[in-house]
Amino acid sequence: GADPCFEGSTGPLCGSCREGYTKVSGSCNKCPDLGLGEKSLVVFVVVVLLVLLVWFVVAVTAKACIRGNSPEVSSMIRILVMHMNILSVLVKLDYDINVRCFLSYVSAFGESAGEGFMPIFQCSAQYSPYTLFIFALLSPLIILLFCCFTAAVLAVKRYWSALRAGCEREVCWQVVRGYIPPANDTPNDTQMKVLEPLVESAKLKGPEAVESLADCMRVVLTQLKGGSAETSVCTLPSTSNIPASRPDEQSPGSSLSQTASPASAPASPITVRFLQTQHNAPWTDPVEMRSLMVISALVLLQFMYTFVLSACLKVLRCTETICPEGDQCMQFLEYDTRYVCSGNSHQLFVGLAVTTFVLYGLVGPLVGIWKMYKIRGRRHDPTTMLRWGSLYLIYRKPCQSWGMVTYLQKTLIISSTLVSSDRPTLFVVALFTMATILGSFLFFQPYVFPRLMRLQLASFVTLMLTIFLSAPGVFKGIVSGYVVLDPEDADLEYVSSIFALCINIACLLCFFVLILLQYYRQ
Numbered sequence: 025g026a027d028p029c030f031e032g033s034t035g036p037l038c039g040s041c042r043e044g045y046t047k048v049s050g051s052c053n054k055c056p057d058l059g060l061g062e063k064s065l066v067v068f069v070v071v072v073l074l075v076l077l078v079w080f081v082v083a084v085t086a087k088a089c090i091r092g093n094s095p096e097v098s099s100m101i102r103i104l105v106m107h108m109n110i111l112s113v114l115v116k117l118d119y120d121i122n123v124r125c126f127l128s129y130v131s132a133f134g135e136s137a138g139e140g141f142m143p144i145f146q147c148s149a150q151y152s153p154y155t156l157f158i159f160a161l162l163s164p165l166i167i168l169l170f171c172c173f174t175a176a177v178l179a180v181k182r183y184w185s186a187l188r189a190g191c192e193r194e195v196c197w198q199v200v201r202g203y204i205p206p207a208n209d210t211p212n213d214t215q216m217k218v219l220e221p222l223v224e225s226a227k228l229k230g231p232e233a234v235e236s237l238a239d240c241m242r243v244v245l246t247q248l249k250g251g252s253a254e255t256s257v258c259t260l261p262s263t264s265n266i267p268a269s270r271p272d273e274q275s276p277g278s279s280l281s282q283t284a285s286p287a288s289a290p291a292s293p294i295t296v297r298f299l300q301t302q303h304n305a306p307w308t309d310p311v312e313m314r315s316l317m318v319i320s321a322l323v324l325l326q327f328m329y330t331f332v333l334s335a336c337l338k339v340l341r342c343t344e345t346i347c348p349e350g351d352q353c354m355q356f357l358e359y360d361t362r363y364v365c366s367g368n369s370h371q372l373f374v375g376l377a378v379t380t381f382v383l384y385g386l387v388g389p390l391v392g393i394w395k396m397y398k399i400r401g402r403r404h405d406p407t408t409m410l411r412w413g414s415l416y417l418i419y420r421k422p423c424q425s426w427g428m429v430t431y432l433q434k435t436l437i438i439s440s441t442l443v444s445s446d447r448p449t450l451f452v453v454a455l456f457t458m459a460t461i462l463g464s465f466l467f468f469q470p471y472v473f474p475r476l477m478r479l480q481l482a483s484f485v486t487l488m489l490t491i492f493l494s495a496p497g498v499f500k501g502i503v504s505g506y507v508v509l510d511p512e513d514a515d516l517e518y519v520s521s522i523f524a525l526c527i528n529i530a531c532l533l534c535f536f537v538l539i540l541l542q543y544y545r546q
Contacts, residue, residue: 032052
């Protein structure tokens with residue numbers, strides 16, 4: 025009846041650890057309990073990170089005069105959270121967090137919810153780095169889903185009311201101050217998304233062209249409101265880079281100088297039709313609803329990516345063979361005891377997962393880059409937005425391009441830590457990532473914001489310092505299934521675990537706080 029295993033060990037051949045113990049150097053050691061001092065440190069660091077993140081977003085949006093729920097703000101948030109997510113994975117994985125306690129909290133909201141909620145957490149009873157690796161990737165997305173749902177409800181509610189005066193109509197217009205005087209006929213931010221290519225084209229022609237374009241824009245907006253303008257001389261510049269269109273879609277810049285009355289202003293029918301869609305039912309607004317759908321799709325892809333990573337880990341560490349003396353060799357799954365590695369279901373699941381991983385991590389970005397390359401030569405075409413949708417915004421908005429670069433960094437770095445734990449490999453990945461950043465500078469150079477350049481470079485330097493200053497056991501734990509602690513690195517590992525825990529909690533809180541700021545500041 026006595027347990028033949030050493031203290032903390034259990035299972036067949038004492039190969040696993042009990043709850044409250046973690047495997048260190050092949051043996052099960054009792055997990056240290058976080059005291060009041062450590063918990064206070066966690067709370068303090070989380071609050072500081074949260075305040076800095078919120079302050080940065082608010083300061084940048086106020087300085088650049090950007091709406092709180094604009095694509096630029098959401099892109100900056102995604103960049104920051106992606107780097108937080110990477111940091112939480114690369115530092116020490118053994119957080120001393122009881123995953124079963126987390127599931128028991130969830131089960132309090134429904135009968136047996138813990139057994140059916142996130143089955144991936146049932147693969148291991150001990151403090152497995154693999155389980156915590158998945159938890160580190162998945163936990164911020166749980167709050168992100170809730171925030172997307174909240175944003176959708178608030179957006180639909182906001183669409184029922186008319187567009188408010190304020191930042192959209194006056195303050196934000198200071199970004200292009202001088203092109204149209206701040207008045208009641210100032211276009212809102214949504215309308216400027218269509219008129220922006222014409223403004224930039226006129227800026228290249230000089231002040232006179234900008235002035236003429238401003239006159240015609242006032243005429244268009246006055247007509248949309250059902251009013252009339254007293255005088256309007258439309259002398260638009262010749263936009264030779266706008267391709268010829270059909271007669272019913274003639275561009276307003278087809279001649280160097282043309283005069284028209286307010287009743288027959290030569291506004292592009294495509295531009296007018298798109299602006300008129302803003303007067304339709306709120307839930308049919310194409311730009312806002314498209315952005316919401318894109319964000320929701322990205323969240324679903326992130327969830328799929330997380331489970332695909334778990335399948336790839338099963339391929340790397342599928343079984344563990346134990347051959348005790350005098351007994352037949354036995355095989356045990358390293359991470360999941362419910363599957364047999366040679367079974368058809370497991371092989372089918374792994375094949376599907378690897379295929380999905382390749383499509384999502386490799387083909388997707390390549391297709392996006394190819395389409396952006398086709399858009400590059402047509403950036404001044406006012407019809408491009410209608411034809412290409414969100415890809416046009418990715419190319420036009422520097423924040424979106426930086427978001428794609430950050431996504432590539434995340435895919436490369438996390439994938440490299442799964443395959444290899446040595447620092448030379450990570451160094452090669454770091455160089456490749458830096459080459460990606462330099463390539464993006466060359467490709468998007470005319471449209472890069474200096475603020476985002478500083479943000480990207482600072483976050484990248486922080487990421488690289490975390491990689492090279494952390495202890496060697498961090499990377500071995502991802503591949504080998506347990507963290508190896510060197511005696512001289514124990515303190516550094518413990519500090520890293522506290523730092524990783526703080527970053528994860530900050531990820532969980534920042535979404536909710538920022539979503540409230542974005543939709544209640546208006």
